[in-house]
Amino acid sequence: MSALRRKLGDEYQVVSTSASGGGLPPPRSAPRGKRQRFVDKNGRCNVQHGNLGGETSRYLSDLFTTLVDLKWRWNLFIFILTYTVAWLFMASMWWVIAYMRGDLNKAHDDSYTPCVANVYNFPSAFLFFIETEATIGYGYRYITDKCPEGIILFLFQSILGSIVDAFLIGCMFIKMSQPKKRAETLMFSEHAAISMRDGKLTLMFRVGNLRNSHMVSAQIRCKLLKSRQTPEGEFLPLDQLELDVGFSTGADQLFLVSPLTICHVIDAKSPFYELSQRSMRSEQFEIVVILEGIVETTGMTCQARTSYTEDEVLWGHRFFPVISLEEGFFKVDYSQFHATFEVPTPPYSVKEQEEMLLMSSPLIPPAVSNSKERNNSVECLDGLDEVGTKLPSKLQKITGRDDFPKKLLRMSSTTSEKAYSMGDLPMKLQRISSVPGNSEEKLGSKTTKMMSDPMSQSVAELPPKLQKLSGGGGRMEGNLPPKLRKMNSDRFT
The missing domain is CATH 2.60.40.1400 (G protein-activated inward rectifier potassium channel 1)
Structure with missing residues (x-):
């Protein structure tokens, strides 16, 4: 069960955040087996290279990196082994020179000048090499001018020692200062x-x-x-x-x-x-x-x-x-x-x-489609403006003023509302209503006038008695004989 620590002053209070009721811990899933990781938590990659064949020689071509990548125990072993072998080899070279010149048998003869003074056995030759390599210089053992081969060996020892020191000490320094x-x-x-x-x-x-x-x-x-x-x-x-x-x-x-x-x-x-x-x-x-x-x-x-x-x-x-x-x-x-x-x-x-969000969302509201239709009408009117500007000057004067497309835009906003009512009017009224500049009041007045003109003409053509009957305020058909009713209805139709 997880817990949340709430800070109260200088102390913390443990607050349960478990979703299960009654303070019981949530059920845990069955434990799995040990997971094989590609990268450990400490960053080490669990990859081993095998069956390299002849490719192992590539490690020797980059010997410095190979030594740096080795573990510390192998680095220390190679460090000690390299110095030990180098020291023993160079000490043996000094001992061989003394042996071949006969300096070992005449070491205590004061009248004889050896290659290296006071070198009469292998330990003394080893000490001379260490003093020379470490530049200690006790002054008891030294090279004389009667030994040219000793001078050449001394130069070789100095060069070889510098190379070994640079290689091994540099390797140890890089390994110690690794960013790992x-x-x-x-x-x-x-x-x-x-x-x-x-x-x-x-x-x-x-x-x-x-x-x-x-x-x-x-x-x-x-x-x-x-x-x-x-x-x-x-x-x-x-x-x-x-x-x-x-x-x-x-x-x-x-x-x-x-x-x-x-x-x-x-x-x-x-x-x-x-x-x-x-x-x-x-x-x-x-x-x-x-x-x-x-x-x-x-x-x-x-x-x-x-x-x-x-x-x-x-x-x-x-x-x-x-x-x-x-x-x-x-x-x-x-x-x-x-x-x-x-x-x-x-x-x-x-x-x-x-x-789930798409399933629960409603359909697109009608206002969206209406707005699209309005945008389309505006685009059409913009096209009309472009066409109007391309017409000759006489035709532009006939079409009207510059705000003609704007009036069409205002009229188009009410076109959808009038469509149903206009469809019920006669063709003559529809043509009259389609003329720009006619307002609803003018349209209504013309409609009532046209509807009243046939009635007035038909009453004027009646005899005087019938005209008096029609002007009485009531309906004319109710006082006419059946024959006149039929004639009047034929005239209206």
């Missing part, structure tokens, strides 16, 4: 977490620098190692996919002064687009994190690595804050560097969330 040791003070969180951040499902992990010296130009990258099969049937056991941790926005360039939370937004371009809390139990993948930068003190490039398997990715968790403001500085609490707590997180993948 600097990577030991770069920390990664033990687990990665998946939760919502800024409204998006995000994969997060934390990095930190334990030293006060900075990492210059620090950059972080992530690789997803997962086996897959291509459509052609080829099986890729360790296919590497790139996880975007801010390459497009520059967020992968780190100012690593305090611990930072690295985020990978899970979207349609992410390899985790279809990953959900349920499917993660059956997935097998490994996230390799690579942090690179230049060591500020030495200027050497340092690389730190770690990895997270599917068992080390916590769904619905978030990291504890570790930075607090003190008196005049910011304090980092590394005791909470690896700690996480549970937060409400949907157990669905991003793909499932988008599908």
Whole structure:
């Protein structure tokens, strides 16, 4: 059961954040077997090269790098062995010269001048070589001018000793100052977490620098190692996919002064687009994190690595804050560097969330289509403006003023509303209403006038008695004889 620490004064209170009721811990899944990792948590790659055949000679061509890459015990063994063999060989050369000249038998003869004074056995020859090589110079053993071969051997000894010292001491210095040791003070969180951040499902992990010296130009990258099969049937056991941790926005360039939370937004371009809390139990993948930068003190490039398997990715968790403001500085609490707590997180993948959102969203409202139609009408009127500008001057005068398209635009806004009513009018009225500049009042007055003209003409043609009957305010048909009714109805029709 995860717990959240709430700060109260100078103390913390543990608050349960478990989703299960009754304070019971959530059920745990069955433990899996030991996962074979491609990269260990300390950054070491579990890869061994075998069946090289004749390619092993390439290691000797780059002997210096081979010695640097060896383990410390083998470096120390080669260091001691090389110096011991070189010293014994050179001491033997001095002893051979003394033996061939007969200096060993006449060492105590004061009247004889040997090649090397006071060298009468192998230990004395070895001591002379050590004094010469280490430039100690006790003054008891020295080369005389009666031994040209000794002078040549002395020059050879000086050159060979400088080469051996430069090679072995340089190898040991490079191995001791390797940036791998600097990577030991770069920390990664033990687990990665998946939760919502800024409204998006995000994969997060934390990095930190334990030293006060900075990492210059620090950059972080992530690789997803997962086996897959291509459509052609080829099986890729360790296919590497790139996880975007801010390459497009520059967020992968780190100012690593305090611990930072690295985020990978899970979207349609992410390899985790279809990953959900349920499917993660059956997935097998490994996230390799690579942090690179230049060591500020030495200027050497340092690389730190770690990895997270599917068992080390916590769904619905978030990291504890570790930075607090003190008196005049910011304090980092590394005791909470690896700690996480549970937060409400949907157990669905991003793909499932988008599908549910599309299913729950309503259809496109009519206002959208109306706006499209208005845009189309405006585009048509813009086209009319262009056509009008291309007409001759006489035709432009006939078409009217410059604001003619604008009037059409205002009239077109009410065209859809009048379409149904205009369809019921006679053709003559429709033609009259289509003339620009006729308002609704004019149209209504003309309509009533035209409807009343046939009635007035028909009444005027009646006899005087019938005209008196029609002017009485009532309906004429009710007082006419049947024959006149029929004649009147034939005239109206």
